[in-house]
Amino acid sequence: MAEITTDMHGDDAFEDGVRRRDFIHVATLSFAGVGTVAAVAPLLVQMAPSADVLAQSSTEVDLSPIQPGQAIKVMWRKQPVFVRNLTPTEIAAVDAVPLSSLRDPQTLAQRTKPGKSNWLITMGVCTHLGCVPLGAGPGEDRGPYEGYFCPCHGSAYDPAGRIRKGPAPKNLEVPDYKFSTDKIVQIG
Amino acid sequence: MSFPWAKHYEPKSDFMKWVDSRLPIPRFVYSAVGGGYPVPRNLNYFWNFGFMAGLALMIQIITGIVLAMHYDPSSAGAFLSVEHIMRDVNAGWFLRYAHANGASFFFIIIYLHIFRGLYYGSYKAPREVIWLIGVLIFLLMMATAFMGYALVWGQMSFWGARVITGFFSAIPFVGEPLRVWLLGGYAPDDATVNRFFALHYLLPFAILGVVILHIWALHIPGSSNPTGIEVKEEQDTVPFHPYYTAKDGFTVVLYLLIFAVVVFFLPNIMGDPDNYIAANPMSTPAHIAPEWYFCPFYAILRAFTFNFLWIDAKLWGVIAMFASIILLFFLPWMDASPVRSSGYRPLYKKFFWALVVDVIVLGVIGKLPPNQPFILIGQFAAIYYFAHFLIILPIVSRIEKPLPLPNSITEAVLAKHSSTSTLSGDLAAQPAE
Numbered sequence: 001m002a003e004i005t006t007d008m009h010g011d012d013a014f015e016d017g018v019r020r021r022d023f024i025h026v027a028t029l030s031f032a033g034v035g036t037v038a039a040v041a042p043l044l045v046q047m048a049p050s051a052d053v054l055a056q057s058s059t060e061v062d063l064s065p066i067q068p069g070q071a072i073k074v075m076w077r078k079q080p081v082f083v084r085n086l087t088p089t090e091i092a093a094v095d096a097v098p099l100s101s102l103r104d105p106q107t108l109a110q111r112t113k114p115g116k117s118n119w120l121i122t123m124g125v126c127t128h129l130g131c132v133p134l135g136a137g138p139g140e141d142r143g144p145y146e147g148y149f150c151p152c153h154g155s156a157y158d159p160a161g162r163i164r165k166g167p168a169p170k171n172l173e174v175p176d177y178k179f180s181t182d183k184i185v186q187i188g
Numbered sequence: 189m190s191f192p193w194a195k196h197y198e199p200k201s202d203f204m205k206w207v208d209s210r211l212p213i214p215r216f217v218y219s220a221v222g223g224g225y226p227v228p229r230n231l232n233y234f235w236n237f238g239f240m241a242g243l244a245l246m247i248q249i250i251t252g253i254v255l256a257m258h259y260d261p262s263s264a265g266a267f268l269s270v271e272h273i274m275r276d277v278n279a280g281w282f283l284r285y286a287h288a289n290g291a292s293f294f295f296i297i298i299y300l301h302i303f304r305g306l307y308y309g310s311y312k313a314p315r316e317v318i319w320l321i322g323v324l325i326f327l328l329m330m331a332t333a334f335m336g337y338a339l340v341w342g343q344m345s346f347w348g349a350r351v352i353t354g355f356f357s358a359i360p361f362v363g364e365p366l367r368v369w370l371l372g373g374y375a376p377d378d379a380t381v382n383r384f385f386a387l388h389y390l391l392p393f394a395i396l397g398v399v400i401l402h403i404w405a406l407h408i409p410g411s412s413n414p415t416g417i418e419v420k421e422e423q424d425t426v427p428f429h430p431y432y433t434a435k436d437g438f439t440v441v442l443y444l445l446i447f448a449v450v451v452f453f454l455p456n457i458m459g460d461p462d463n464y465i466a467a468n469p470m471s472t473p474a475h476i477a478p479e480w481y482f483c484p485f486y487a488i489l490r491a492f493t494f495n496f497l498w499i500d501a502k503l504w505g506v507i508a509m510f511a512s513i514i515l516l517f518f519l520p521w522m523d524a525s526p527v528r529s530s531g532y533r534p535l536y537k538k539f540f541w542a543l544v545v546d547v548i549v550l551g552v553i554g555k556l557p558p559n560q561p562f563i564l565i566g567q568f569a570a571i572y573y574f575a576h577f578l579i580i581l582p583i584v585s586r587i588e589k590p591l592p593l594p595n596s597i598t599e600a601v602l603a604k605h606s607s608t609s610t611l612s613g614d615l616a617a618q619p620a621e
Contacts, residue, residue: 047370047372049372075470080469132470
């Protein structure tokens with residue numbers, strides 16, 4: 001049975017042993033904690049992309065000059081995006097690959113928009129360590145699978161941008177995009 | 189702190205007496221690096237690298253501050269301002285070459301300093317905290333060097349920054365947002381080069397602060413020594429000044445001599461020529477390799493080329509690379525042998541040299557392109573690195589029978605001296621000083 005005692009500050013303890021002073025300690029520390037978090041938050045969020053960086057987060061691409069079999073590189077969020085007009089032969093070839101043989105199983109249809117399966121739009125960023133693969137520029141090495149080839153560590157992608165060989169874990173990422181008109185694509 | 193026979197500071201002039209009684213900095217310096225700090229008399233030249241590391245840090249800080257006066261931390265201006273320093277700023281080429289090569293030299297010194305600690309068991313009780321602080325300094329140095337290299341904003345800077353920050357994206361769930369947060373964008377750009385500059389300027393001073401803790405912790409038990417046995421009496425020690433200030437001074441001259449040869453005649457020998465091409469976010473260099481001092485760890489990163497359990501190869505590589513350094517924090521408790529110096533540990537000594545060879549192999553592999561047979565060699569070397577610390581060291585330190593230790597430092601010194609100087613017995617009795 002706890003006795004009611006008086007400490008040096010004249011603070012009475014209640015029967016359960018909790019003093020008024022304990023409440024003050026908890027309240028003070030809680031307020032200081034909340035205040036510290038509130039003060040630290042701006043120091044952390046200032047590191048995130050600023051408004052002008054985010055304002056560059058969408059870009060428009062005119063598809064009309066891109067011939068079948070051709071690809072172009074466009075800049076989006078300071079990173080290359082590959083826009084490729086697949087030939088019917090390439091589409092037939094990638095559709096013939098059994099999904100079970102793929103490291104990151106996806107069909108071409110899952111990686112393109114409905115009715116636009118010839119337009120493959122992917123990030124030009126290797127999913128291994130972020131190098132820019134070859135194959136979008138004229139005359140560049142497209143690698144053993146005729147898609148893209150990363151010179152850094154030898155990852156080879158097929159024409160659907162799917163990883164087929166080498167250290168990369170995933171297919172080339174498909175960014176968010178939509179067809180504004182038949183020939184204009186908005187990325188981001 | 190220190191030993192009972194350590195001399196106390198006695199001000200020689202009235203002025204120093206006046207200062208000492210108000211702010212005892214002269215007393216502090218005297219006890220830290222002066223006549224008031226007794227040091228084992230048998231230290232060999234491997235004990236000089238701590239002093240040289242301090243010099244290397246000061247060279248980096250001083251050249252760095254003046255370079256910052258001419259540098260433009262923006263993605264458009266960074267590379268051009270570095271070229272401006274090289275071509276237009278008076279003596280700018282010298283300052284930049286001294287700073288860039290100074291970083292490499294700093295790491296050479298630090299690696300020798302670390303391997304000294306590994307060979308002579310300097311990390312063992314009662315010096316664990318010195319070792320822990322040392323590993324922390326090493327980590328801070330790596331972060332500083334990485335960000336400093338990025339500031340040049342050449343192709344290798346840009347893609348190095350891209351690949352290294354890409355490690356963070358391997359972390360499940362939070363990885364990609366974390367990477368974007370670190371960069372302040374989706375790829376390295378203005379925000380990145382600005383924050384790297386701010387941190388690259390800050391961290392050396394953080395290192396300086398931690399170095400002071402390192403030396404403070406060292407002065408509690410005093411320096412270790414090549415025999416690994418503790419100081420017992422006054423004749424085992426000599427005062428730091430003038431004995432070790434003179435000895436350190438000698439290697440400082442050698443160090444500056446070699447440093448000057450590299451800065452003036454071979455300034456790009458340790459650099460990558462691709463970094464003289466301005467950063468281009470749309471095109472990756474054919475082969476990305478870090479600066480030589482990161483290569484052993486880069487080789488460990490790349491050793492994982494296969495998925496294992498539910499974790500993919502990329503994350504394994506990142507975990508292994510960080511683990512290879514974090515491991516060093518646990519070293520004082522993994523080595524169970526009470527004997528410090530490898531000189532008395534015949535079995536451990538062999539494995540120590542095997543580790544040295546292994547780290548060199550990893551360093552070479554880290555610089556080479558990832559083709560066979562280099563991938564396989566790198567994988568074996570990475571496995572051996574971890575095996576050394578996690579399997580070999582704990583077992584060897586428990587089963588090994590060490591050689592008999594000398595009774596005291598003085599006995600060891602005199603025994604060595606009399607066995608080497610057969611010409612005259614008198615010489616052995618005379619102090620070399």
